[in-house]
Amino acid sequence: MSKLILFNKPFQVLCQFRAKDGKKTLADHLSIPGVYPAGRLDYDSEGLLILTDDGRLQAQISHPKHKLPKTYQVQVDGDITDDAIERLRQGVILKDGPTLPCRAKRINEPKLWPRNPPIRERAAIPTSWIELEITEGRNRQVRRMTAAVGFPTLRLIRVAIGQWRVDGLAPGEFREESVHLAQPAKTKRNFRSKPHSSRRRPTSTRPKRV
Incomplete structure (x- = not known):
């Protein structure tokens, strides 16, 4: 059985255990030996x-290569348009190439924990919320995607990775699960590993000496 930790990472925490420039890290919230971030x-x-x-x-x-879907709830600057949503769905051009098509939709403001510090709000400019599901993992991809369609990201929350969700966890909280790695299944969304190779050395065709 493999140990799996689902952690709700707070705002302004580095995804590493060693401190850097005085910033908070995973070590400020987790003291579980032998676990490492998956992504x-x-x-x-x-x-x-x-x-x-x-x-x-x-x-x-x-x-x-496993294309595990990752779902984000994103607050953007401005009242996002249907055209911008459709462009996100079709894929947008970034400096490192076009993104793959993804799932995108506008959503009502979700019920979330307050961010500390809160985002900067401007009375004259509205904000809106979208949900994105992508299968890529480029650096700051979601932020670059929303900026590319004219609606910069103000707040970004990852709510799901594959079948696992952050539901029920406050910032800084975690829960532990166990996962059994066995033979790979036929479905695309199983996370089981390939079995170890059991190939034998090829039998020599040279005649034996007598």
Whole structure:
């Protein structure tokens, strides 16, 4: 059985255990030995971070080739338009190339924990919320995507990675689960590893000496 930690990463916490420039890290919230992040979450983003003690599971969750969906709730600057939502769905051009098509929709303001410090609000400019589900893992991808369609990100919360959700966890809280790695299943969304190779050495075709 592999250990899985679902952690609600607070705003302005680094996804590492060693301190850097006086910034807060995972060590300020977790004291579980032998677990490591499966993927990253930006310093100024919040929400679900998965940690595990199993290297194979870590790779299956974080490696882009597995295309594990990641769901974000995003507060953007301005009243986002249907055209901008459609552009996000189709994929936008970033400096490192076009993004893959994704799921995007406008949502009502979700019931979330307050951010500390709160975002800067301007009375004359409204904000709006969207939900994005992407399968890529580029650096600051969601922020760059919303900026590319004219609506910069103000607040970014990751609410789900595959089947795992941040529901029920306050910032800084975590819960532990166990995952059994066995034979790979046929469904795309299973996170089981490939079995170890059992290939034998090829039998020599050279005649034996007598």
